[in-house]
Amino acid sequence: MSTKEPSTNRQQQAIQTKKKLLKAGREVFLQSGFQKTTISQIIKTANTGYGTAYVYFKNKNDLFIELMEELMIKFYEIAEKPFEPTTRENAHEMIANQVNLFLSLAVKEREMMQIVKEAIGVSEEVNQEWKNIQERFIKRIAQDIHYAQSQNLAKQNLDPTLVARGWFYSNEMFMWELVDNESHHSMDEIIRHLTIIYTSGLYFQNQF
Structure with missing residues (x-):
């Protein structure tokens, strides 16, 4: 039991982090357009770290x-x-x-x-x-x-x-x-x- 819970918690946290990035990405893309949007803007809006963001998406194209x-x-x-x-x-x-x-x-x-x-x-x-x-x-x-x-x-x-x-x-x-x-x-x-x-x-x- 003790070995499964941390893994489950990490998985849930990963899902939520990815959702935050996608939500932030949609918000920034709609506000700034595709060309003017940067991955930095998305990361800032999502309030996540750079390293964390790149775990899920290699660039803004990938996220989009x-x-x-x-x-x-x-x-x-x-x-x-x-x-x-x-x-x-x-x-x-x-x-x-x-x-x-x-x-x-x-x-x-x-x-x-x-x-x-x-x-x-x-x-x-x-x-x-x-x-x-x-x-x-x-x-x-x-x-x-x-x-x-x-x-x-x-x-x-x-x-x-x-x-x-x-x-x-x-x-x-x-x-x-x-x-x-x-x-x-x-x-x-x-x-x-x-x-x-x-x-x-x-x-x-x-x-x-």
């Missing part, structure tokens, strides 16, 4: 990537929602709902997403991680397309991965426009057009 991954979990939850349509109309409804949830979350997390976009543009490490994130989404979308094809709802002569890639990048483009307040169209208009274009191209002809 973990923050970005935490944020992406919310988006993954949308992508991972069960997709088992029984009709083309059902698929259309489910796809429109997913697009709505995806874009709405991006707008809700606008401030942090703006920092993500900045970081992608200036950090090769963050940019590479974003590419990994893109591929994870594309792979999940391709699975949904393959399911629709297996149910004879979607066209068999289309490559699921190619369609998924085009679909994801279309959503991503509108996502960044909404995050940057650069869209000239309402979110409802974007969702409707994206869904119609996607379902009309992928699914067998039907009146949506």
